Amino acid sequence: MLNPKAQAKSFKIAVPSHESSDEDDLPLAQRNHTIMPSKPAPTKQDSSDDEDEKPLSQKVECKKRVGETTADQSSDDDDIPLSKRVAPNARKASSLSVNKSIKQEIKSESDDDVPLAQKKAALKKVKAEPMDVDRLSRKRPADTKPTPVKREKKVKKDAEDPDFYKWWEEEQTTEIESDDSVKWTTLQHSGVLFPPEYVPHGVKMKYDGQPITLSPEAEEVASFFAALLETEHGQNPVFQKNFFEDWQEVLKKDPKNPKIKEFSKCDFRPIWSKFEQDKEKKKALTREEKLKAKEEKSKAEEPYLYALVDGRKEKVGNFRIEPPGLFRGRGNHPKTGRLKKRVQPEQVTLNLGVDAKIPEPPKGHKWASVVHDQTATWLATWKENVNGAIKYVFLAATSTWKGQSDMQKFEKARELKKHVAKIRSDYSRDLKDKLSEVRQRATAMHLIDRLALRAGNEKGEDEADTVGCCSLRYEHITLGPDNVLHFDFLGKDSIRYQNSVQVEPQVYKNIKIFKKQVGEGQMIFDRLTTTGLNKHLNSYMKGLSAKVFRTYNASITFQQQLDELTKPNDSVADKLLSYNRANRQVAVLCNHQRSASKTHEQTISKIGDRIRALKYQRMKLRKQLYALDPKMKKKPEYAEMESDLEDEWIVEHEKNLVEKEKEKIKSKFEKQNDKLIAEKQPRMPQSELKEKLKAATELQDRLKKERKLAKIEPRASMNVEKLIAAIQKIDERIAATKNQATDKEENKEIALGTSKLNYIDPRITVAWCRKHGVPQEKVFSKTLLEKFRWAQTIPDDWKF
Known part of the structure; x- marks a missing residue:
């Protein structure tokens, strides 16, 4: 079992002041952590004459910085190994060539779900601003053959699924292939599936108490908000403000639309009511109608489900173009509520084999471009309007490319085991280095390693104020007594990171110096960038980045926690x-x-009811056991009273048991009638149902009678051994359900x-x-x- 303190809700971790060399291979959870008190008020510390207490800018002239920040640097650059990146000076020149185009971060709402190999290959092909489809569409001459792969792989198939390629049984390389390597020889797919066009519903919302008529486009956008009216998003002032600004731009497109100037006068409830009615109608559909709708949807999606890669069938991941709507974002995103416009085929670029058949775009439209890039793993790409992010269609998570990327990622983390002791030794030494940039880098590495912080980058003004280690500002770390640092900042997806950590004295001292040196509102590690940090890490191990530390620490912590907690x-x-x-x-x-689910308490309550129901069954079995062998009542394991089964609860539970029995009888009766009708035979009369329902009445009378008895006569087929086995099975189910709670x-x-x-x-x-x-x-x-x-x-x- 874990120490109860380790499970404290605050999750506050403390690191010992001194670590032995033997701890280098230990996971963070295994280092001698202690729980720190929740965020005490910071205390001012007396300055010292110690050289280390002086701001570094006063001690030594720093002639260089560790990695200069560039304006076009992506916000998650630390997630890409340095060896696969383009140097800042090379970025500008590389725009002249598709194969050396600027790397654009994949702005997906679930960035961690995108495979590294796919991410890197995709980043290479699309320019960030604007997306130049003409460069993307540079084609080979028609008579040019596709570049052959270096080695033809013998496709190994699964016995259960003949189409499944068991790539891991082939000879594997230990290093991730470069962006320029050929990923496929032939590639065929059906493009992307667009959402259906909007069909106006004609329900009039109100403005200033009066019904208003909107153009179809304006009605569609108003409907987006109406659908979220009763949600947290619909009540969010930032969401409302952003929606209203974008909606007004849509209203201006058609002069017939009324002039709407105040959000407070808008009443979207008529449209919301229409949607609620539609939900009820959908619930009321018959099984046959639901099945028909499902079949129609499956038929429409079928052509897009798979791609052919070098002749093998691979499942496609996100082949659906996201429908228009209101952007929600994660956490406190500043653009929540902005209008996500409908994506048109003219915005979509496809990646296909040279000889592949080009999918037909929707009638009246054409594709932005069709390219034949054998070094890329994306199938289609376009730019969305809210964040200007480049979106991609990749193969599914079960595909060969994604699987290979995953395995290589975890192998890279395992390889770090060989180097982690030296890395930790070096950055511990560099914590006292005379050069400011070296000392900052060592301090950041300590925090990234010990706290599994993301490296982080600066954000633009229109992006959420999320930070990582390298971009922490003065206000994000508060100094406390006893070498305690209090962290409070928004991490990835605007998730708040709060932690109080007791660090080594030198780390504490460095943070104090850096804060004094930069001042309020400034970045603490002002001489450090993720580019410079990852370049340094790459000198220890090829492909090593800050993110690899996160994977390594997560995996080794999990491994050793499992070994400690699991008992055979x-x-x-x-x-x-x-x-x-x-x-x-x-x-x-x-x-x-x-955040804790709104239904959490209700879920826990239901589990509690399940436990009591099991105890009720156990009580009944015990009473039957006493009837067969009265001596059993004296044995502790069978004499225990069910303390939380109050009389009121038992009465209500037995009432529910009778109702369930009635429903069961009625359901069986209806199924039998359906079968008779299918066989063209007459239905059973209602009188027969009434006769069958007598069994429920008998159950009610029996339960009421047994409630007052100390012993219950078991069925003739039951004996002491069977009852004991049944009680033990109930014991196991109770224990399992308690564990679930x-x-x-x-x-x-x-x-x-x-x-x-x-x-x-x-x-x-x-x-x-x-x-x-x-x-x-x-x-x-x-x-x-x-x-x-x-x-x-x-x-x-x-x-x-």
């Missing part, structure tokens, strides 16, 4: 609880927080999925499941089982 004799339910607790330590380390309570503000999907090596889970006899389906969803099929090839004694 535990039940499967207890092992699963240990698994989730280890996962939670990683989620806390990586700051994967979430504990798990949900502990995880109510922690998102376990992100770390399991992106940061924890899946082979750790596979090896743990084999060792402890836990079905992988218990910890991996069907999607993850398919995504990580390559992880099944490890030996049983594999360790990260």
Whole structure:
């Protein structure tokens, strides 16, 4: 079991002042952490004559900076290994060539879900501002053959799925291939699926109490807001302001639209009511109608589901063009509520093989361009209007490209084990370096390694004020007594990071100096960029970046937490609880927080009712056991009273049991009648249903009678052994359900999925499941089982 303090809601971690060299290979969760008090008021510390207390700018002239920041640098540049990036000076020159075009960050709402190899290849091909489709569409002459791949792979197929390519059984390279490497020889797909055109509903909203008539385009945008009227987004002032500004621009396009100047006078409820009615109608559809609609949708999507890559069938991921709507964003995004405009085929560029058939665009439209880039793994691309982000269509998470990227990412993190001791030794030494930039770099590396912080970059004025380690400002770290640093800033996706950490005295001293040197509102690490940091890391290990530390620390923490928490004799339910607790330590380390669900308390209450229902069953079994063998009542394991089964609860529970029995009888009666009708036979009369319902009345009378009895006569088929076995089975179910309640309570503000999907090596889970006899389906969803099929090839004694 974990120390209760380690599960504190504040997740405050403390690092010891001195670390032995033996701790270098330990995960963060294993270092001698102590829980710090919640954010005490900062205390002013007396200045010292010590040379280290002076601002570095007063001690030594710094002639150079570690990595200059460029205006066009992407916000998540630290996620890309330095060896795969373009130098700042080379960026400008590279715009002359498609193969050396500027790298644009993939602005996806789930950036961690995009494979590194796909991300890098895609970044290479599209210019950030504006997207130059003419350069993208530079084609080879018609008689030019596609560049052959270096080595033809013999396609290995799965016995269960003949179309599945088991790429991991082929010879694998240890390094990620460069952006310029050929990824495919032939590529065929059906393009993208556009959302249906808007059909006006004609429901009039009100302005200043009067119904108004809107143009179809203005009605569509008003409907976007009406659909979110009762949500948190619809009540958000920033969301309302941004929506209203964009909606007014749409209203101005048609002079017939009324002049709407004040948001407060707008009444969208008539449209909202129409949507609520539509929801009820949809719920009321018959099973046949729902099945028909599902079949029609599947038929429309079928052509887009798969692509042919070098003759093998690969599943496509996000082939649907996102429909127009109002941008929501994550966290406190400043552009929440902005209008996401409808994407037209003229904005979409396709990537296909030279000899591939070009998909037909929607009638009356044409594609922006068609390219044949064998070094890219994207199938289609376009730019969205809200953030100016380049969107891509990639193969699915189960595809060869994504699987290879995942395996190489985790292998890179495992390789870091060989170098981490030297890296930690070097940056610990550099914490006292005379050069300011070296000392800043060492301090940042310490924080990135020990706290799993993202490296971070500066943001534009129109972007959310999210930061990482390198872009922390004066106000993001507060100094406390006893070498405690209080962190408070918005991290990725505007998730607030709050942590109080006791650090080594030299780290504390450095932060104090840097803050004094830069002043309020300024970046603490003013001589450091992620480019410079990753360049330094790359000198230790090819392809090493700050993000690799995050993956390494997440995986090794998970591995050692599992080893510590899992006991061989535990039940499967207890092992699963240990698994989730280890996962939670990683989620806390990586700051994967979430708000507690609005239905959390209701969910916990329902689980409590399930536990009481099981105890009710156990009580009934015990009474039957007493009837067969009165001596059993004296045995402690069978004499325990069900303390939380109050009389009122029992009466209500038995009432529900009778109602369920009635519903069961009615449902069976209707199914039998449906079968008779299908066989063209007459329906059973209602009188027969009334006769069948007598069984429910008999159940009600029996339960009422048994409630007052100390013993209950069992069925003739039951004996003492069978009753004991049944009681033991109920005991196991109660224990498992209690574990489920504990798990949900502990995880109510922690998102376990992100770390399991992106940061924890899946082979750790596979090896743990084999060792402890836990079905992988218990910890991996069907999607993850398919995504990580390559992880099944490890030996049983594999360790990260």
